[in-house]
Amino acid sequence: MINSKEWPAEGVSRAPYWIYTDSDIYAREQENIFRGKSWHYVGLEAEVLKPGNYKTTYIGETSVVMTRTEDGEVHVLTNRCAHRGNMVCREAFGSAKRLYCVYHAWSYQLNGDLSNAAFSQGLNGQGGLPKDFDKKNHGLQKLRVARFCGLVFASFKEDTEDFETWLGDVGDGIKRLLNRPLKVLGYDTQRIHSNWKNYHENPRDSYHANILHTFYGTFGLSRQTQESGMVLDKTGRNVYFYTKAGTEKKDTNYDSTKTELRSVNDQLRLEDSSILKWTDEIGDGVSVQILSLYPSFVLHQIANSLATRQLLPKGQGQLDLVWTYFGFEDDSPEMTKTRLLQANLAGSAGMISVEDAAVCEMTYRAIADGQHGESFIEMGGTDLTSGGSHKLSERAIRNFWHNYRQDMGL
Numbered sequence: 001m002i003n004s005k006e007w008p009a010e011g012v013s014r015a016p017y018w019i020y021t022d023s024d025i026y027a028r029e030q031e032n033i034f035r036g037k038s039w040h041y042v043g044l045e046a047e048v049l050k051p052g053n054y055k056t057t058y059i060g061e062t063s064v065v066m067t068r069t070e071d072g073e074v075h076v077l078t079n080r081c082a083h084r085g086n087m088v089c090r091e092a093f094g095s096a097k098r099l100y101c102v103y104h105a106w107s108y109q110l111n112g113d114l115s116n117a118a119f120s121q122g123l124n125g126q127g128g129l130p131k132d133f134d135k136k137n138h139g140l141q142k143l144r145v146a147r148f149c150g151l152v153f154a155s156f157k158e159d160t161e162d163f164e165t166w167l168g169d170v171g172d173g174i175k176r177l178l179n180r181p182l183k184v185l186g187y188d189t190q191r192i193h194s195n196w197k198n199y200h201e202n203p204r205d206s207y208h209a210n211i212l213h214t215f216y217g218t219f220g221l222s223r224q225t226q227e228s229g230m231v232l233d234k235t236g237r238n239v240y241f242y243t244k245a246g247t248e249k250k251d252t253n254y255d256s257t258k259t260e261l262r263s264v265n266d267q268l269r270l271e272d273s274s275i276l277k278w279t280d281e282i283g284d285g286v287s288v289q290i291l292s293l294y295p296s297f298v299l300h301q302i303a304n305s306l307a308t309r310q311l312l313p314k315g316q317g318q319l320d321l322v323w324t325y326f327g328f329e330d331d332s333p334e335m336t337k338t339r340l341l342q343a344n345l346a347g348s349a350g351m352i353s354v355e356d357a358a359v360c361e362m363t364y365r366a367i368a369d370g371q372h373g374e375s376f377i378e379m380g381g382t383d384l385t386s387g388g389s390h391k392l393s394e395r396a397i398r399n400f401w402h403n404y405r406q407d408m409g410l
């Protein structure tokens with residue numbers, strides 16, 4: 001039977017496949033979610049360290065610029081000239097005194113105010129802008145900005161709750177990790193042929209982590225039998241999972257001779273096992289922490305590898321995932337080397353993450369007609385609280401769909 005565009009009666013324990021493939025839904029998401037009340041990650045303060053520095057990026061499909069002004073403030077502006085809409089910044093990163101539009105030479109201060117419009121007085125009494133033209137009314141659109149532990153977020157809406165309230169208890173997972181000034185180590189951008197929500201569900205899904213990712217189980221970085229848990233904020237928008245390596249209890253689920261679980265492969269050996277050597281920097285034993293903020297941000301610690309992931313939708317069937325690897329300003333050269341080595345665990349060709357993009361693409365291919373069927377999201381229960389804080393649960397995904405449906409009016 002062809003799906004009607006009605007949400008299944010079971011509610012948050014189902015997601016109909018048309019929600020991933022419908023172009024009208026995609027357009028509505030841009031308005032209701034990406035330009036709606038959410039807070040969106042735009043970058044690290046370390047990327048615009050000095051006055052004059054800027055970075056261009058996107059929130060959803062809207063191009064934005066993050067700038068640092070002389071007073072040390074960080075601003076986020078739409079990258080769209082107030083005259084006739086040309087981009088005012090083309091480079092990914094740069095430094096400038098003004099943002100200058102090449103089309104008709106309107107220029108802007110780094111806080112977004114219009115500083116000059118070429119020929120605004122006309123020439124020899126001819127042309128020029130109207131007498132009542134007021135520069136104050138023609139700046140770049142300014143977004144609301146929040147800075148938290150070196151991360152920068154922005155929102156299009158003035159009436160959204162402040163960022164720390166938005167984070168709820170999940171803020172502790174960020175504070176735990178980002179406790180001193182950051183230093184960028186590198187980037188990796190990955191085009192994934194899948195809907196952005198397929199990817200957003202993935203790091204919220206702790207059920208798959210120790211099954212799909214053979215590397216985790218085989219080399220002991222993360223196993224279901226280790227001490228682990230989940231923290232979800234009270235709105236259900238934001239979540240993090242943690243695992244403590246070396247705390248496993250014997251469990252026959254991991255004996256591949258007795259079960260069909262393929263998460264441990266006894267045949268695999270590492271030529272160079274130095275990638276597994278990690279330092280417990282914080283002293284709490286946590287070897288893996290994966291933190292997701294609604295709707296498009298991930299922060300991970302995998303051993304000593306640290307990175308943000310920014311999810312940028314590019315039409316309903318593809319997305320860009322921007323990985324920013326970082327360490328701390330006071331890292332020793334050895335620690336920087338370890339972080340760079342362990343960066344190979346994640347990213348587009350990462351020994352763990354490569355499988356996430358693969359399953360997102362395969363899922364999208366399997367549901368691409370969008371006409372039939374729905375996903376089944378009942379691990380740990382059927383509602384927003386069932387599953388508790390256990391990792392073998394899809395509670396965080398049910399909570400995602402709950403927030404999504406509210407924002408989309410579905």
Ligand code: FES
Binds near residue numbers: 083104
């Ligand atoms: S579009 Fe920017 S100055 Fe005309």
Ligand SMILES: [Fe+2]
Binds near residue numbers: 203209212
């Ligand atoms: Fe994964």
